[in-house]
Amino acid sequence: MNDWPEGWTDDNRSGNRYGQGSGSDRPESARSMPHVQRRPAPPQQRPAPARPPQVPQQPGGYGDAPEYDSGYNTGQVYGGGQGGRGGGGYGGGPGDGGYVQGRPTAAPDWRRRIKIGALALVVVVLAVSVGTYFWADSKLKREVDLSKVIERPKAGDGTNYLIVGSDSRAGMTSEDKKRLHTGSAEGKRTDSMMILHDGSNGPTLVSLPRDSNVEIPSFVGSESGKRYEGKGRTTKLNAAYAEDGPELLVRTVEFNTGLHIDHYVEIGFGGFAKIVDAIGGVELDIPKAFKDKYSGADFQAGKQTLDGQQALAFVRTRHAFASDLDRTKNQQKFLAALASQTATPSTIINPFKLYPTMGAGLDTLIVDKDMSLWDLGQMFFAMKGVTGGDGASLNMPISGSTGNNLVWDKAKVKQLVEQLNNDEKVTVTGS
Secondary structure (H helix, E strand, C coil): CCCCCCCCCCCHHHHHHCCCCCCCCCCCCCCCCCCCCCCCCCCCCCHHHHHHHCCCCCCCCCCCCCCCCCCCCCCCCCCCCCCCCCCCCCCCCCCCCCCCCCCCCCCCCCHHHHHHHHHHHHHHHHHHHHHHHHHHHCCEEEEEEHHCCCCCCCCCCCEEEEEEEEEECCCCHHHHHHCCCCCCCCCCCCCEEEECCCCCCCEEEEEEECEEEEECCCECCCCCCCEEEECCCCCEEHHHHHHHHHHHHHHHHHHHHHCCCCCEEEECHHHHHHHHHHHCEEEEECCCCCCEEECCCCCCCCCEEEEEHHHHHHHHHCCCCCHHHHHHHHHHHHHHHHHHHHHHHHHHHHHHHHHHHHHHHCCCCECCCCHHHHHHHHHHHHHHHHHCCCEEEEEEEEEEEEEEEEECCCCHHHHHHHHHHHHEEEEEEEE
């Protein structure tokens, strides 16, 4: 039986004398020993862990061979500076000050910051806009109920606004009345009346002289709810307002024209003057000088900027003219200029102008119950377009007079109303 490792024989032992002493008194020199091969272990059935990237060996470290593995596979080996072993770290390499440089700090992402800033600005603008809308909408005085108007004509294309300037002195102090030359009469009457049609062929502004001779039709009292039968009675148009307020005025206008009124808007003396002052005055070119002691008007010819008091005197003046038709033309001219100079970026985007202007007007503005702030804005921009583009303005066509009342030209009025109802280009000329 052979007790020696596999592959060994007695000859090997005797020939090579491994493990035996020497007859010499000197130690034997080192001899190479053949490598003992062992059976390979069976492969283990488990996945090998992911091996981290190999870190290049630094000169002077253990094992310059590229396949050398120190056994620490957790990343770069720290330590060893100049003349040391391993990679650089505490210990100092040439020019590193003894420290390894970390990852460089990332530069600010300006694109991302700009996007975030722009988004924040949009949110703020939207919040302010929504807040402004609800604030202004809440100030509207929705006091006129058009559902009380009976026997109404069929609505046509486009939108018709009845715009009324009243001589209401509500909210005015004694000093205001004196400064604006309004007097102190009780109650309120219509000082001016206009129909503004807003359609696809441009806005059309039609003035209704307050001395127009009209028939008062059957109506239901706005307060009493009682029905009053029409008796063919004719009177001045502004008497309808004095008799039963805005609802009867709308009923009378619709009956005598055949035009459906969609919205009603009324403003008093004080509110009108405040709006003009809030925007810093209105520039107007007055072709001819005139005076009127009743309204306080005293104007020279030429371009000039009118403040609130002057503007009110300009639109109210009638004693300086031969007919009320001249006054309505001045009213049209001024309102178009007011709208044109108010609906500008310098006013709309400037809170120091926008809020005082809206506050001044909305505090004294009276509208119908179905009118929204959006409808009011549409009316305002339509008014601005009266003097530009496809806009037109005219007085109600007049054929003559009876007593001191102006008689409408029925044929022209019928043609005008048909054109407005069909939203056609207005070709009728007024007086």
